[in-house]
Amino acid sequence: MLSPVSQLLMRNQARFRGRWLLVNPQDAQVFSQLEADVSGFHQYFDIYQQSAAVSGADKHHFGVSYPLEARFDGIVIMMPKAKEQAQMLIANLVHCLVPGGQLLLAGDNKGGVKSAPKLFSPYAEHCVKLDSARHCALYGMQPDKVPAPFCVEDWFKQRNIEVGQRCYPVSFLPGVFSSGSLDPATRMLLENLHPVPDGRVLDFGCGAGVIGCYVALENPHAEVVMTDVSALALCCAQRTAESNGIDVHIIPSDGLSEISGKFAAAYTNPPFHTGLHTDYEVTLGFIRQLSGYLQPGATLQLVANSFIPYQPVLQQVFKSVKVLAQSTKFRLYLAR
Structure with a gap:
């Protein structure tokens, strides 16, 4: 059974038009159930292995950061436990969007996802709550500010x-x-x-x-x-x-x-x-x-x-x- 956060994404899959990236999903099955061109970025090896088995290793990346030359129409970050980790992920992935692309943050209401407006504020004037279900929420923004250069060494x-x-x-x-x-x-x-x-x-x-x-x-x-x-x-x-x-x-x-x-x-x-x-x-x-x-x-x-x-x-x-x-x-x- 899909996690509550993944279930929230499933009911919003009409948003996933074009090429999308899911970041630190809680389960691998979501890649087989989303009817879209979806890749995965994983900082945790267990879900990386499972996801690669579900939809192919070429669709998934395991590492600290995502290659800056990549481009996606949209990116969904699953809210991590540490807000500073969320800040690092956003600082990295905002560079991986096409012009007009969307950056979304999904997570448990008790896990810090409500801080999305503050986390997104260095990159966009507006942050919108897109959906809420299963005690989880989904927030989104379109970057309209020039982001600072990203380098892992700085973190x-x-x-x-x-x-x-x-x-x-x-x-x-x-x-x-x-x-x-x-x-x-x-x-x-x-x-x-x-x-x-x-x-x-x-x-x-x-x-x-x-x-x-x-x-x-x-x-x-x-x-x-x-x-x-x-x-x-x-x-x-x-x-x-x-x-x-x-x-x-x-x-x-x-x-x-x-x-x-x-x-x-x-x-x-x-x-x-x-x-x-x-x-x-x-x-x-x-x-x-x-x-x-x-x-x-x-x-x-x-x-x-x-x-x-x-x-x-x-x-x-x-x-x-x-x-x-x-x-x-x-x-x-x-x-x-």
Whole structure:
């Protein structure tokens, strides 16, 4: 079943005349149901893979930004959780419209889409609410102001992270978890880090590369593999590694689907949201599958909110599960 936002687009598909681009759709099926020439721009690898399977890889782009030389009659951006990410997308995609083209913003009413008039104001005098249904809204504008040049480099921020005995630079982009700071759960993991083994180690859901780069700094003989579903996160992780002089392997993956080989250790502060909604399935799937990727005697360090019931699943999969540290909010597990 289509998401509410995609259902809203379906009832407005008469607007999709000419060549259109959907940005970060919540489901792939919308590409098979819209009766129009529609391509996809995806910053999230899971929906990118699914969409490419539905309507062909040549119709879809996975990355941080969309090529500026492209031209569309209309573009629909699905409102992201972070408004600064929406600002970056608009600043990029306003350059990808034909003269007189339309830029639309769609999303859940509780997810920030009502800020469309303010988000669009640097590019157009007028913003119109086009439709509302399924607790979602669709806003549109036609750019009539000259946009500033767009360059991804302008959106990077770099912060020095101090944890343990280390201080090291980390790069952030809008929409990347804990942008610009070290979240307390990750701090708990790093301050209680189990000795890092030689060999391949995995940073799952790597975000900006905070954990993976710390692990590499702790043991230069470790071969660090970082994976995430977000193109924004992977780009930041690569930039963070380069800033610290670390050679890492960056792999876009939906869960462990693109990961191969065995690891001596794995580390994660896993996500538990999909958009606005709580979702433990990605992490539960990771825990259940991980034993097939670990060498004998390998360890997993996982930090999470205390209320999330990961311990019973860890105990089903691993021979030994210990709580290394905990607070009123977080719990750090060591599983072997």
